[in-house]
Amino acid sequence: MSEVSFKNLIKVKESLDTCFKCSLCKGNCPVSEQIFWATFSPRGKMLILRSLLRGQGTLTDRVRDSLYTCTLCGNCDNTCIAGISVTDVLAAGRRDLYEARKAPESVNSLISTIKESGNVFDLTKEDMDILGLNPRMKFSENADLLFFKGCYATYHSIPNESTMRSFNLLKTLNVDFTILEAEECCGSPAYLLGDMDTTKRFCEYNVSKIEETGASRVVTACPGCYRVLKQVYPQLVGTLNFEVIHITELLAEYIDEDRLVFKKTGNDKLDVLYHDPCELGRHCGVYDAPRKILESIPEIHLEEFDKNRDEAKCCGGGGGLTISNPNLANQIAQLRLQEAEEKNIPTVVTACPACQLNFSASKDKYNMKVKILDINQLVGSVKGL
């Protein structure tokens, strides 16, 4: 026990002590739907951490597996009738394990990659230039709006060119924007996996680079980047000199201002289900903007998952689960997609490249028919735009 200081857990001791162990948090937990062991339920994790903090437990590998087998989706927080943030406690536990070099090897390896390459995919600058950007694209030098690309949206293995679609969309709407020439990882993966030093390093770097541009607004298409920029950066470096918005919020603004209008094309209606990404929805409260966009498209008929908005189930791709347990991440996604198939709705739209990536991997793995679309992809393909 002396190997781990638990200095982060001590900060959330009140939450651990306040937990009445009712286990209602298990009700909407994506991991508990897949794993029967109470050890992997939110209450099990709380009990383990409480026992460690009180010096009554043993730090076995199973503790590490339990803590990192979690998407940090926040459904437990949302369900807690005592108002406890379970995810804050779990994040603190992860930090203590990581700082004591007790995190899983897959986690250490990913963080090393991010530290060295500045992105989650271990890409060199040359790789990034080839994969991520159209070199002929020109950006404004004095734009008030900066587009933060994010690794997942720009470089992930599905060739859906999310960032290029965002660029094209902004260009189509005559938005004057710029980018960081040497953008580094936002720090979200390090933050979720427990490495606050690395998170802070990326935060300080990106904040200084953004401030150098003079942009007053930063827009991103990645909810992971969005949450860290908006919520975590101010905790690490104080109030920011720029506003952070998600691209769906920008598009919703444009719809409100009649600067983005979708015309009727006469095509058949497409039924879609909107999946609320945890980082965008539950963690940042952005539920209406994506729905406003979808409802504004005449050819779209928006349906809802049974669990939506603050109760939306996780896609399985959050909290580093795709790193620590990719099979489980895919199984969680499969359960979410099954609902679309049961409802006979052919398309699931999300506003998160990580959700899209995990959903797509699961769809391929389980041979599902449902189509997965990023909201930018959908908007960009609407002929009436």
Next chain:
Amino acid sequence: MDVIILSPLENVIIEKLAEIVGEQFISTDDADLVSYSSDFMIDVFLKPDVVILPENTPQIAAIVKLANENSIAITPRGAGTATHGGSIAQGGILLDLTRMNKIKELDPISMIATVEPGVVYEDLNRITGKSGLWFPIEPPSGAVCTAGGMVGNNASGLMALKYGTTKDYVLALEVVLADGSIIKTGKSVLKSSSGYDLVHLFVGSEGTLGIITEITLRLIPKPMHLSTAFASFPSLNGLNDAMNAIYEIRRVLTPAGIELIDLQTQKAINEVEKEKLVPEVEILVIFEIHEFSAAGLEDQKDLIEGVARKHNCNEIHWAKDDEERDRMWKARKAATVVSVRSRTSTLLGDLIVPIKHVPAIIRFIQEVAREKDLLISIVGHAADGNIHYLIPFNQNESKKAFDAGDAIVYKTIELGGSITAEHGVGLEKIKYMELEHGESLSLMRAIKKILDPKGIMNPGKIFPAEKQ
């Protein structure tokens, strides 16, 4: 009930248990033992020696047989949402039954479902709901609690007034007895007068007589029209006003549920939820009504409103839609914990008295709180006499908290009530069993001795420790 608990279990036994269920579903890792070391609310943390997740009845039979041969304690557990420590194991084998979560048969014609014990209450109702059917217990833990746990505890919930408790729906059971034999008792029929009612011997037995491995449940049609109201009784005499209204309403109709929340709890709910979920008045009553026609629902609303106003209810607000109704029940469900956040431990009571004595027992609890300088919150299923009181305390207040709990229980017995209406006896209520049951406790012991001669089935629960 001398139980030999091998602690730690000999490796050879662990190996045999692993052969039965597979390595993946057995663990002695401390993280796993800790995860099963407690229940809702109770301030007790005890570890089993081994946790096992069986998949089917033959596996359980083999495990129990092995345990019996080696005098090893076995504690069955569902979701662990009970409040009195009934599914906590001090050493021995803890059987987590959540893996056995199949609905084996749903017969919409006979309106019967046969399920494994690990089926989650709300999952079952999601499936039966497709046929318009319902298992109507509605425990506040319904999103996670299991059918097996509900039967083992004879759970009830927010709608017991109209729909009764779990026992009213259990038609048949499959049980693995302490020697590893498997019995089936009861039939998938609505009535039987054939011999002793063994089904209801096992219902509420908290795993002390055997492991329930299959449950056949009666279902009922789910009403289409529901409504919920907050009724405020603001005067200092609000308790009497509310109960007089409830007595009068009960004589002419049976609402699905009638809940009562005291002022202290109302304030705590609003404080924790950071929004005014409930009005703050002397006594708040929640009425839940169910009907099969919209007109019938309106008739019930009119009647309740008329009677409530006659008894000085100054405001009765019916939910405008499902969303508001959900918010109302969210407030009631939160009531169990919000009022106790300021202390490190809590004593949760589950008494039931004849309905006419509800005002007397509530006043008595309030007197005890004043006398002992404790904050005691009161919520309850007012119309069936089941009152929950919560005594939050810090360690330096534990003696007076437990003294207060004792005093309330003694008063409950004096008023002709029972020490637990729906939570079970577990570890916490054992000390009151003799007081409540007197001589009939000996008969309970005798039954236990016949079915479990070595005392391996969930030892230390329900009965006081035997004198050596």
